[in-house]
Amino acid sequence: MINTWIVATIVAVVAGAVGFFVVLRGSAFVADALPTGAFAGAAGASLIGVNTLLGLGVFSLLGALGIGWLGRRGRHDVAVALALVAMLGVGALFLSFTVEYGPEIDSLLFGEVLGISVNEIAPVAVLGAVCVLAILVLFRPLILSSVMPELGEARGVRAHWIETCFLVVLALATSMALPVVGALLIFSLMIGPPAAARSVTSRPLIAMGLAMLLAVVTVWVAIAVSYQTNWPIGFFVGTIGAACYAAGRGWTALRSRRLRRSQASALPPATPTASAVA
Amino acid sequence: MSGVLAPVIEPGFFTSAPVHLALLIGGVVAVVSGVVGMFTVMRGQSYAGHALADLSVTGGSGSVLIGISPLWGFAGVSVAAAGIMDLIGVQRPRGRDLATGIVRGAGLGLAALLLYWDTTHTSATGTTITILFGSMFTIDASVIPVVIAFSLAAVIIVIALYRPLLLSSVSSDLAVVRGVRPRAAGTACLIAIALATSLSALTIGAILSTALLVGPAAAALRLTSRPGLVLAWSALIGLAATWLGILLAYDSYYWPPAGHGWPVSFFVVVLILVFYLLAQARPGSGRRPAPAEGQPGCSPDS
Numbered sequence: 001m002i003n004t005w006i007v008a009t010i011v012a013v014v015a016g017a018v019g020f021f022v023v024l025r026g027s028a029f030v031a032d033a034l035p036t037g038a039f040a041g042a043a044g045a046s047l048i049g050v051n052t053l054l055g056l057g058v059f060s061l062l063g064a065l066g067i068g069w070l071g072r073r074g075r076h077d078v079a080v081a082l083a084l085v086a087m088l089g090v091g092a093l094f095l096s097f098t099v100e101y102g103p104e105i106d107s108l109l110f111g112e113v114l115g116i117s118v119n120e121i122a123p124v125a126v127l128g129a130v131c132v133l134a135i136l137v138l139f140r141p142l143i144l145s146s147v148m149p150e151l152g153e154a155r156g157v158r159a160h161w162i163e164t165c166f167l168v169v170l171a172l173a174t175s176m177a178l179p180v181v182g183a184l185l186i187f188s189l190m191i192g193p194p195a196a197a198r199s200v201t202s203r204p205l206i207a208m209g210l211a212m213l214l215a216v217v218t219v220w221v222a223i224a225v226s227y228q229t230n231w232p233i234g235f236f237v238g239t240i241g242a243a244c245y246a247a248g249r250g251w252t253a254l255r256s257r258r259l260r261r262s263q264a265s266a267l268p269p270a271t272p273t274a275s276a277v278a
Numbered sequence: 279m280s281g282v283l284a285p286v287i288e289p290g291f292f293t294s295a296p297v298h299l300a301l302l303i304g305g306v307v308a309v310v311s312g313v314v315g316m317f318t319v320m321r322g323q324s325y326a327g328h329a330l331a332d333l334s335v336t337g338g339s340g341s342v343l344i345g346i347s348p349l350w351g352f353a354g355v356s357v358a359a360a361g362i363m364d365l366i367g368v369q370r371p372r373g374r375d376l377a378t379g380i381v382r383g384a385g386l387g388l389a390a391l392l393l394y395w396d397t398t399h400t401s402a403t404g405t406t407i408t409i410l411f412g413s414m415f416t417i418d419a420s421v422i423p424v425v426i427a428f429s430l431a432a433v434i435i436v437i438a439l440y441r442p443l444l445l446s447s448v449s450s451d452l453a454v455v456r457g458v459r460p461r462a463a464g465t466a467c468l469i470a471i472a473l474a475t476s477l478s479a480l481t482i483g484a485i486l487s488t489a490l491l492v493g494p495a496a497a498a499l500r501l502t503s504r505p506g507l508v509l510a511w512s513a514l515i516g517l518a519a520t521w522l523g524i525l526l527a528y529d530s531y532y533w534p535p536a537g538h539g540w541p542v543s544f545f546v547v548v549l550i551l552v553f554y555l556l557a558q559a560r561p562g563s564g565r566r567p568a569p570a571e572g573q574p575g576c577s578p579d580s
Contacts (some may be wrong), residue, residue: 016387023376026375026376026377027322028325028375028376028378028379029325029379030377032325032328032329032379032382033328036332036485041547072555075319075496077322077324077325078319078324078492078496080324080325081324081325081328081488081489081492081493082489082492082496082551082554084328084488084552085486085488085492085493086547086551087546088485088486088547089486089489089543089546089547089551090544092411092483092486092541092543092544092547093540093541093544095411095541095545096539096540096541109390109410110386110389110390110393110394118447133324147513157578169548178428182390185383185386185387185390186381187382187383188379188380188383188384188387191379191380191383191499192380192383195376197381220320230392231394232391232393232394232432233385234387235387235388235389235390235394236387237383237387238383238384238385238386238387238388238390239384239387239388241378241380241382241383241384241387242383242387245380247377249366252512257283278353
């Protein structure tokens with residue numbers, strides 16, 4: 001059980017950090033597609049009998065590069081959708097070859113609380129450190145190219161290169177988080193807390209910290225309740241993620257109403273992060 | 279004739295009842311998805327389509343629990359989800375993906391719970407796989423009327439709103455000037471997408487139905503820019519991929535590892551992808567710059 005707490009906390013911190021940029025860049029679809037598609041890698045790994053993490057890593061990296069490649073030559077959302085279904089199609093094939101399925105597949109899709117052994121802590125910790133380090137190194141160019149792509153280009157930030165780096169970081173975060181929260185719900189963890197954090201504060205660093213904090217709280221509550229009720233952890237992560245988002249929306253609505261009431265309509269409703277960068 | 283085709287089409291393909299049914303339902307669903315898919319791609323709603331497809335997992339697992347045909351669950355939940363998404367504002371280009379994603383996340387969380395109950399209360403093994411990846415050859419013949427009814431509903435929505443939808447997809451300002459209510463048209467479009475995805479969830483599985491919705495239409499938009507022709511190409515590509523996929527899956531019983539067919543969904547997805555790449559590799563296409571992300575409406579040939 002203690003292993004689960006450690007791994008889940010690392011996963012939540014990384015999901016909060018990466019998720020902040022997912023929300024900022026509006027790349028929700030990619031953040032959704034990579035984990036779902038990487039699930040096929042886990043199925044493939046169990047078929048040929050190698051480490052699940054390896055299969056996940058290979059597939060999510062392939063997916064990230066595939067999205068980058070297809071996205072350069074066509075509509076972005078179509079590229080993501082096609083890369084996603086390509087990976088899932090292969091996953092369907094792998095699954096049909098695997099003789100025994102059932103609980104294992106369910107836990108890959110929807111998360112597994114007690115399935116974490118001591119040996120899994122080290123790779124997750126290393127991957128998590130790499131992700132956080134990459135985010136910190138890329139922090140300024142990422143913010144710049146997310147908020148003002150033109151200014152970024154002028155300052156020598158290559159939008160395409162940054163996009164690829166970001167996709168690779170997303171792929172790494174995905175493969176470490178997938179065995180814990182499940183393929184279909186990593187995304188809730190990456191989206192709900194950062195969305196709430198962004199509506200509370202407009203300063204990027206504080207918002208990112210708050211996103212991490214909220215993500216950790218989400219995972220802890222989900223694990224505790226899931227342990228008590230024996231219901232799948234994914235249900236709680238999904239519900240709490242949506243609750244975070246709803247709270248953020250409510251907060252924004254409340255604040256804008258109060259602003260309007262205090263006759264402060266002279267202030268333009270500028271995008272929060274733009275002012276923070278400038 | 280049959281002697282010539284024997285190496286391609288394994289014996290019994292044209293006499294097997296499950297194959298007939300799969301060809302019929304798969305064909306109808308492919309055409310509907312192709313038609314609705316054109317608007318999905320033009321309006322930049324691939325993500326909404328994908329989320330609605332994922333959400334039909336919730337409906338499928340719920341219907342197993344209460345013992346009704348999965349199709350009712352697929353359709354009921356995804357139409358309801360389309361309503362919720364519309365309510366919390368997936369129509370606005372900004373933050374649209376976020377709202378879509380949140381609804382999807384909450385719905386899938388519920389799906390996790392329902393599937394857990396399915397496996398613990400009804401001892402139905404393999405439910406997850408059937409719902410997620412479809413089972414073309416085990417479709418029950420009794421769903422044909424329902425499939426036809428849903429298909430008609432989706433197609434009627436698209437035909438009735440053909441001009442307003444086209445106009446508001448290409449230029450929403452122009453549409454407003456011409457008296458189109460973009461909000462209402464968008465809601466109707468989402469419901470048509472929900473119906474189409476729930477139909478293809480039945481054939482190629484809930485999380486793969488994005489393929490039938492987006493793939494053929496995206497390929498068709500590469501081939502031509504005339505809306506009528508796009509519709510025809512889209513339906514044709516979807517139909518070809520589905521029927522060829524069924525044929526290949528039928529043949530694959532004799533492929534290694536022997537005695538075990540490859541999934542239909544796999545072939546359908548691969549064929550759709552091949553069609554898309556072929557359409558893209560056609561000379562003269564693929565040089566246009568990609569449109570900005572989150573842009574609500576783009577010209578049909580972008």
